[in-house]
Amino acid sequence: MHNFRRRCIMRILIFLVLIICCWPSCPVLAEESSYDTVVFCCSEPIPELKAIFTEDLGRVVVVRNMGNVIGVAGDKPDHIEIGSVEYAIEHGAKRIIVLGHKWCGVIKSVMDNPTGGGHQQAIYAVISKSITKARKESSDLEVIWQKSIEYNIKNTVTELRENRFILHELVEAGKLEVTDAVYNPETGKVEPCAE
Numbered sequence: 685m686h687n688f689r690r691r692c693i694m695r696i697l698i699f700l701v702l703i704i705c706c707w708p709s710c711p712v713l714a715e716e717s718s719y720d721t722v723v724f725c726c727s728e729p730i731p732e733l734k735a736i737f738t739e740d741l742g743r744v745v746v747v748r749n750m751g752n753v754i755g756v757a758g759d760k761p762d763h764i765e766i767g768s769v770e771y772a773i774e775h776g777a778k779r780i781i782v783l784g785h786k787w788c789g790v791i792k793s794v795m796d797n798p799t800g801g802g803h804q805q806a807i808y809a810v811i812s813k814s815i816t817k818a819r820k821e822s823s824d825l826e827v828i829w830q831k832s833i834e835y836n837i838k839n840t841v842t843e844l845r846e847n848r849f850i851l852h853e854l855v856e857a858g859k860l861e862v863t864d865a866v867y868n869p870e871t872g873k874v875e876p877c878a879e
């Protein structure tokens with residue numbers, strides 16, 4: 685009888701410990717649902733995001749790749765990149781900022797040589813579309829470079845907005861905002877892309 689009572693008390697104690705450990709006030713669980721913004725930006729060494737954004741960086745999720753592109757091979761989007769964004773959205777983020785930057789070296793590399801080696805080809809193929817569009821509007825290399833940067837940012841915004849799984853539905857329902865922005869290293873400012 686004594687043993688039975690001791691086992692019951694032990695089980696109750698274990699149950700109470702589990703409740704206390706898993707309660708939502710646990711810092712780890714609280715952090716998981718506290719995202720606010722996803723910044724999708726270029727991997728090049730631009731100044732720390734801390735210097736650009738005044739928001740609480742504990743709530744900003746950063747997804748980076750060379751040239752801030754969403755790769756599309758044939759009909760299939762890059763599931764890893766979009767999956768990373770979707771994860772942040774499902775854990776609380778309400779807006780995505782696609783952040784490119786002036787004088788992006790990746791865009792310039794594609795302008796100089798549109799054929800990237802190995803897996804770089806996936807990045808080059810996406811960026812080439814923006815460069816082709818910019819070349820139709822100007823013959824000035826510097827103008828083409830800066831226009832290509834903005835067209836490439838807008839292309840990524842479109843890919844994210846129209847992503848047919850989770851993001852598109854949220855955008856349509858007005859629950860998710862996807863905006864473009866370009867960082868100017870000369871002024872240190874982030875501004876919307878030109879219309």
Ligand SMILES: [Zn+2]
Binds near residue numbers: 727728750790
């Ligand atoms: Zn860049």
